[in-house]
Amino acid sequence: MSKLVRIAKNEIKIALREKLVVSLGVLISALLGIALFAGYLSYKQQERTIIRTQDEKRKEWLGQGDKHPHIAAHYGTFAFKPKTVFSMFDFGLDTFTGTSVYLEAHYQHEFMFRPAQDHSSMIRFGELSGALVLQVLLPLLIIFLAFASFTKERESGTLRLLISQGISFRALAYGKILAYLLMLLVLLTPFLLGVILLSQSGVDSDALLDMGTRLLFLLLLYSSYLFLFISFSVWVSLKSATGRNALLTLLTFWIFFTMLMPKALANMGESFYKLPSMRLFKTQIQHDIDNGLDGNTSRSVRMAQLEKEFLEEYHVDSIQQLPFNFDGVSMQAGEEYGNKIYDHHLQNLRGIFHKQNRLGSIGSLINPYLAIQHLSMGLSGTDIHTSMHFEDEVEEYRRNLVKRMNDDMAQNSKYGEFYEYKAGKSLWEGIADFSYRSPTAIKAISNYKVELASLMIWISTILVLLNQVDQKKKTPL
């Protein structure tokens, strides 16, 4: 053990002499600080506006005055996507998913206003977030720290000396890994404390469930990711003849993993599985509503059928004799049919999304950057699954709202009447305000089994490789 510590100590001393490495370290801590501060500011700004606007919309809904329930259902209300606390650390898809939606009868509106639309094309370079620094920039620092860890000793001849003193390659490697881990720990501790502090303070109501578990998972994941990068870099250095080779190899991996592969995979997904245009998507939905899913049950046929069913069930000759307003019932039936069709098309659409994203998921098996990127977004509640979960909850809320309006109309108004009947505040109050709760941490992470497997495979592979370095003829001196 003491041997390991001695090696690590020595390594740290050497690393701190490298001005370039130290300045990059300083730069990265500064960037982490800025990222966290800006992330926090932006989270606060957004959260405040969303809470305020949601309140306003609630007041508008309650104060809309007396009117026919169906008009109220069209007046509708809005849902705004809440920012999660951890979005201050990992923006994830937040810039590219819509932020609000209008909820009214008959139509499923899509989410509008993607924040990226308020930016020039520079937004496509990415935004500075803690996650970006940890996932992309920190590995570069690790490469700079570790690429020469063995090659330098080899080039200066000290490696032979060390080995001749009975120190194993393995012990050397672990000593160096320990040193780099300790240095990163020192570098990251202020940031980590910042995240914990900011995510605990000033957050009254957050949409994110299981914050503690999520934070713990994030910690674990990022530690494994950084450990992986350090060990891999040390191993490459151990296997390389010169520092120059080690550096070039590592930089090639870095570029390939963080820049080329993610983009290429996303683009391939896009090319293989084409999305329909919004116009076509909506046209098909309308077409199916008009003609029925089977293509030959038009709305009037469906309504006639419904009428017949009700007349038979209540043993009456005309809908006027029904004990409720048939208009309300037929309106709700139409609503439910429309929902069925919408669900059918939405499922197809999400199927395409899923196929497109699956490529990235499979890709994460060879690319740990993709694995950590997906997992981190998932745990921060800024990934596609949380986003879809939110959309589903909103749609559920809309359906419930519309149904309540239709039911009220059926129960309390007369057939053929419209403007004569007015509902009031008590009905509006019967609809609870919308509030969102994310899935649990376990649920969030269970969407990313492949990514988890990837990290585990990578770590076990690297451990096996490190354990084999002392076998004869495997490692150059």
Next chain:
Amino acid sequence: MNTISKTILKYEWKTFVRNRYQVVMLLASFVFGLYAIYYGQSEIDAQRETIVTITDLEDVEFSSYRDSFKGALESSAQEQMHDIASRPEFAWFRHGYHAILPPHDYAALAIGQRDLFRYYYRLTGMSLHYQLFENELANPVNLLAGNFDLSFVLIYLFPLLIIVFCYSSFSAEKENGTLPLLQVQSVSIGKIILLRLLFYFTIITGLALLISFIGLFASGDLLDAENRIPAIIWILGVVTYCAFWFALLFLIISFRKSSAFNAMIAAGLWLLFLIVVPALLNIIVTTKYPLSSTTLAGLTRRTGLENENDENESREVIMEFLSHEPGLAASDSLIHHNMPAKAYAAFTALKDINSNQEVTRYNLEVEKRSRWTKGFHWLSPSVNLQHLFAQVAKTDLETFLQFQKALTHFHGDITDFYFEKLFWDHPIQLEDYSNLPSFKIPPTHSNLYGVGTSLAKSGVMALIAFLVGFIKMKNQ
């Protein structure tokens, strides 16, 4: 060129072709370039297909209106169709017109914001703001990942190529022990390095230009009036950008440090220009000019009169609207006829008038952001070039903001067309169908001054790097 220079270049060529690794890298970059061109084309082709599909949908819609004027109306469906075609009280909110922003030929090379913004809208006479903010379907995961288009290859990958080829131009001689040999020659070491860089500059910039020409040729007719200037700007951008990176490498080399040190510095600068600077600017602009679309969201609500049967309410709304549009004020008896339709039309038009200010204010904020960031483009020639490419390919934010403004005008044309008929109780005739409103994209004059300054910014950066490097090289 004197014989010594010739000899140096000859030997550079020999070492270059012998180094398989380098040749493979060039080939790989070429293949990436071709893939990027193909990918960009397929993305933009998909948009073109969508445009054809929706134009067809519109043609079908309007020919069924036209057809309803010919021949007798036999079924109720035919009668219904004729009503929609000829009666303004139905037509004004049912007839849908597409406003389309067709892609520029070079959009395939720099997709820019084209996958993020809508490039077509179907507008009826209904409230504009109810129709304006719907998004196009897109997978946010792919939006985040961005596009592997030619602009990406040139902006991200070519600097790496330049780094790999040049970082050890001097240090390798030192590390291989050949430096003393060079130092005893009659030419200065500085000149040898310069010639070497020039040699690689020719090869790599040549490759970048080759891929660019392939892309430009494959995407459209180079001689077309729409394409000539953009193509020239593209080429100038590529050359300036390559020159900048070579100058930067020259500067790094001039410090005569080790290969590993140079590689680290170069990789660090790549990171700075391509990730840190833009990411930092983006986060600063987000917090400095906070924008919340929540204010716009409210405008998308579909509202109507409290009670369509209440004549007083209807009249009030109509009168208020007519005060804005006195030309539509017909006689009182005409207002009485078709009152609910007129009242609803007046209501939505008033709503647009009232919310117009909010939308304009919002767009001004977006423009303010974009102006602020533009002021810092010089910090990174990469950001600068990306903006230039997007400008050339008309896939930048400005193009889409312009499009939005044009939509507002077009919506005005549509409502003018229908409201005149609605408020004056003129039925729509078959002849009117040859006079329908149609969308015209406002002519955009290419901002040559802006382009020039943005090229100059990168050029000046390149020059400074080169000069400092030159002095440094000479002094040692």
